[in-house]
Amino acid sequence: MHQVQLKVLDARLADQLPTYATPGSAGLDLRAALSAPLTLQPGQTELIPTGIAIHLGDPGLAALILPRSGLGHKHGIVLGNLVGLIDSDYQGPLMVSCWNRGSQAFTIQPLDRLAQLIVVPVVQVGFERVEEFHATERGTGGFGSTGKS
Numbered sequence: 001m002h003q004v005q006l007k008v009l010d011a012r013l014a015d016q017l018p019t020y021a022t023p024g025s026a027g028l029d030l031r032a033a034l035s036a037p038l039t040l041q042p043g044q045t046e047l048i049p050t051g052i053a054i055h056l057g058d059p060g061l062a063a064l065i066l067p068r069s070g071l072g073h074k075h076g077i078v079l080g081n082l083v084g085l086i087d088s089d090y091q092g093p094l095m096v097s098c099w100n101r102g103s104q105a106f107t108i109q110p111l112d113r114l115a116q117l118i119v120v121p122v123v124q125v126g127f128e129r130v131e132e133f134h135a136t137e138r139g140t141g142g143f144g145s146t147g148k149s
């Protein structure tokens with residue numbers, strides 16, 4: 001298992017660090033480091049601190065912040081940026097942009113689990129500029145081009 005440096009920015013998180021809920025989990029739940037309940041009205045978006053910072057420290061890694069499926073599906077609580085991308089050199093507080101895309105107000109309680117973090121491999125690329133690509137079966141077809149007769 002990779003080891004990733006983590007700073008506790010809010011002491012309440014010290015004994016609630018992100019963990020994998022089951023041996024096969026991909027996601028680590030992130031909590032809302034709020035000092036008081038926060039009600040998001042329909043359509044409202046707020047930036048919520050998680051009380052922690054991580055430093056991946058390896059350009060071959062990134063972290064993604066994703067919605068929790070229960071909150072997103074049942075309550076419309078998703079991410080204002082749809083997906084959060086955490087760069088490997090980022091050392092600041094992990095923040096969650098929380099968007100109530102639903103039609104009911106929703107209250108987030110302090111330390112609620114409100115999103116999840118996954119760490120993924122990344123390949124950084126350089127660009128070799130060319131005038132023509134080698135031909136492929138797909139070529140420039142996209143956006144539903146396959147399966148048409």
Ligand SMILES: O=c1ccn([C@H]2C[C@H](O)[C@@H](COP(=O)(O)OP(=O)(O)OP(=O)(O)O)O2)c(=O)[nH]1
Pocket residue numbers: 065081083084085086087088090093094095096097
């Ligand atoms: O949901 C998020 C998304 C980003 N970040 C942090 C980590 C990331 O490395 C940094 C920058 O994010 P991004 O590159 O997506 O934002 P930007 O608008 O391009 O800002 P920048 O100019 O700082 O790169 O902000 C978060 O804490 N939460």
Ligand SMILES: [Mg+2]
Pocket residue numbers: none
């Ligand atoms: Mg950026």
